[in-house]
Amino acid sequence: MIPNPATSFQSDDPSVAVPATRRVEQILFTTDRRDTRPVIMSFDDSSGSRAILTTSDTPDALDTAAVAAILAGEALPEAGRRPPEEPHYEHHLTLLLMPEIDPDATQIPSSALQWAATNGRPGRENLVLIAIHGATIAWAPGRAVLMAHPSRIESVRLALLDFCFYEAELRSIEDAVSLGWPNLKRDAPLAFEFDDRSVGRRSELSTRFQRVVALRCRASQIMPHLNRPAIHPPTLASQIGERFRERSRLESRGDFVSDQLEIQERVYEQCGQRASDYMIARKENLLCWMVVVLLGAELVLLLVGLLASTGV
């Protein structure tokens, strides 16, 4: 049974408690255990990932300036983001928290929505907006705006972080799988035939196979969290998690990426098999050639001896 962090997590660290005023948080999802910054939540995940608040030391004045900048529609410096070449277990989230006491005020300012929707990745402006029981959340990969009553905002934030982490994990796997297709196209012929010229590519193929296996492992680890069943009785946090998973199609995407990884894994597995068979055959071939050469040498000696003794 996979526990639902959105219902069970409460941060023990007072330094990460949600403030009563609007603020921007830079959150890092990382597996790095050496990072001593305040941990917002830990994930029930074999990689040991944690959500770390990276802007906890930010003076309030700066924080206020960041909120003002977002609401004014200005650009906010983004936390460092890695290019998606390799699968990695480190993701960033910039979260704008807007505690709202007035229960009728459920509209997130359009400038904040626009900021969340423009996450710096062209073609990825897939903003998901959810309003439920007085809490309004706008999310796009890497950015989110959360507006809720101060008494609920922490549990909603944790549910949001839980979703963001697994979504980011899935997205990084999807990116890595997409990047693998051109290589796969080049390597696919080697799954059928391996020759002498391909011998030099064995380490390359091995690396790619290992990478695909690592991605597959990671995908299989996060799949239970993507297909998490609805809990009963529902809570605000659990409903938010379910809605986000549904709206961002995590389950289907997880299935698709698993299928794609299976294809890549199958090709590289066959490449590995072909390479291994070829190397074994090559060793046998070498042995055969050695025997042939030695027999040839013996034959020449015998022939010359015979010719010399018979002909001269």
Added chain:
Amino acid sequence: MRFLSIDLLRAAAIILMIVVHFVENLSLLFANDLSVSQPAAIAWLPSGFAAPIFTFLTGVSYRLWVHHREDRGDTALAITKASVRRGLMLIGLGFVFNVLIWLPEDTFNWDILTFIGSGLILLSIMRHAPPVILPMVSCIVLALTPALQSISDYPSYWQEGFFNYDLTLFDIALGFLCVGYFPICPWIILPMAGFAVAPLIFSGTPHRRLSVSIPVIVGGILLAVCVGVLLAYFGTPRSSAWQLISGWSMLPPSTAYLCGTLGLSMILLDRCHAILDTTSQEITPLGIVCRTLSKHSLSIYVLHHAVHIWPLWAYGLLSGEEASHFWQKAMPASAALSLAALFIFLCLRLFLWMDRTGRLGIEGWIRWLCD
């Protein structure tokens, strides 16, 4: 793609060969043997490098040609077929050459053309072998050769300074294997070594002047072996068996001679490639000369024999003697040397003109027939 390093070395080997053949066929013979103490004979010793360098480069060129064909997308079978056709063509040309130049009684003297043809066919088979097999075969051949020469009584075929055989299957087969002018054992070592080291030399980037490559190391070891056994040769009593291993002799090719010439060929090619071969399209006048001589090496080989051997035979017959009466005594060495220089000059002009006018030499016709 043509490499200046290969063209230069092949041109040097051809010039050396022309000089050697003119001088040795028209005047005196300096044996390639360190036991000859005359200063002129010692000065003549480098002449022994012509054939080894040329045959070594045959293996190198064949490897590059195979790579070129593979890159072009030709199948292994097509490459083998073309190789065998070229080999058979060279063997056939070799026999025709022997009959026409050396007269019918020397048809089976197993000269360099028949050797290169046989070598091509062998290499076309051996190219499928794992890389370690070629050095292994070379070492076995190197080790077996003195034994084969001893078993077959090599000196008995060379009592008059040329390969004197009976027209029997035994002598013809022995000539091909180990007692002819260029028998498979041990001469196959050279093209085989060229074939094996070509990727080591030509896969690297040119202009690596200071780096020490594997061919240089192997070549250095072979030269050291050569020098070592030569020193041992001078310090020990000389027996005929010992001479087969450690004497400096081309006929029969001794172990020291093979190691020395092979080592030097490897080092020269590697260094020349490192220093001379560039990606620049510009070609110097020296490069043009080397390229022309290298490109038409087969035609030059046939032509230079025809030019100096046929008049020699004709002169003998016109004098009422045997055709070969004036062989090695037609003129003084200096005159033969001058004729060789004149031939090289005229030959160069001829082939430059042929290149300019698009006329094919013997190589061109073989390529036209075999590819």
